Amino acid sequence: MRLFESPAARRQTLLRTGVLALVVVGVGVAVTRYAPFVTDPEWVRATVDRAGPYAPLAFVALQATQVVLAPIPGQTLAVVGGYLFGPVGAVYSVLGVAIGSSVVLVLSRRYGRPFVQRVVTDGVLERFDTFVDDYGLLGLVVVFSLPTFPDDAICALAGLTSIRLRTILVVLVLARTPTFVLATLVGDGLAGAQYRLVVGILVGAAAVVVGVYLCRERLLAALPTA
Structure with missing residues (x-):
């Protein structure tokens, strides 16, 4: 399996990035026009504060x-977290992802392939089935670091390998944190207009994705197989 093994896979990666950018911008414009009070950070934070520690x-x-x-x-949820909680939303996002990933890894290791087949779509399973076996931890770092890839599905597949679950979780958290920080800053920026x-x-993130797309063959060649 290869990250960009087909033109369809590459187009899907670019399409998902573009759609995400359009959704964020579209929601921001719509809120500004039809519900301007929502863009008031003081109003947002006050609303969240009223929920107390439960929010x-x-x-x-x-x-x-x-x-x-x-x-x-x-x-996408990280953007919402940044909008609601400010920069600290990144901490909440990473914590939530770490907890959820721990659950997926444990279930995957405990119940094996039948569980993974239930939670991972056939298309993703076909494309990424042997990814972790082929590229090991370094491959996980690459996938978890780049936006638009089905990292949650790959997390489930990683649970089928012999790699220690604790190691997978540490790699996942460290690799995904920068993306969640940037998404949180987008939400915080929307709240503060x-x-x-x-x-x-958004432009920087899109540039990274396009750069990876253009350098895909070099990237794959640089990845040692496990």
């Missing part, structure tokens, strides 16, 4: 749940 706990639980059930991309910052981060 962060609920958000962490939601991030953990999305890893297991994958109804919402984790980076810092649209130049938001656009700058």
Whole structure:
């Protein structure tokens, strides 16, 4: 299996990045026009504060749940976390992802391939089935560091390997943290109407994805097989 083994896979990666950027910008414009009070950071933080300690706990639980059930991309929730909680939202996102990933890894290791086949779609399973076996921990670092890849699904597949679960979890948290920090800064920027910052981060993220796409063959050649 290869990260960019087909033109369809490469187009899907670029498409997902573009759609995510358009959604973030579209939501920001819509909120500014039809619900401007929501863009007032003081109003947002006051609303969150009224929920007391339960708001962060609920958000962490939601991030953990999305890893297991994958109804919402984790980076999208990280944007929401930045909007609601400011920069500390990155901590809540990473904590939630760590908890959810721990659950997935344990279930994958305990119940094996039948569990993975239930939680991972056929298309993703076909494309990434032997990824961890082929590229090992370094491959996990690459995938978890780059946006748009199905890292939650690959987390489940990683649980089928002989790599220690603790090692996989540490690699996952360290590799995914920068992406969640950037997503959180986007949300915090939207809350503070810092649209130049938001656009700058989105453009930078898109540039990284495009750069990886253009250098895909060199990237694959540089990855030693496990």
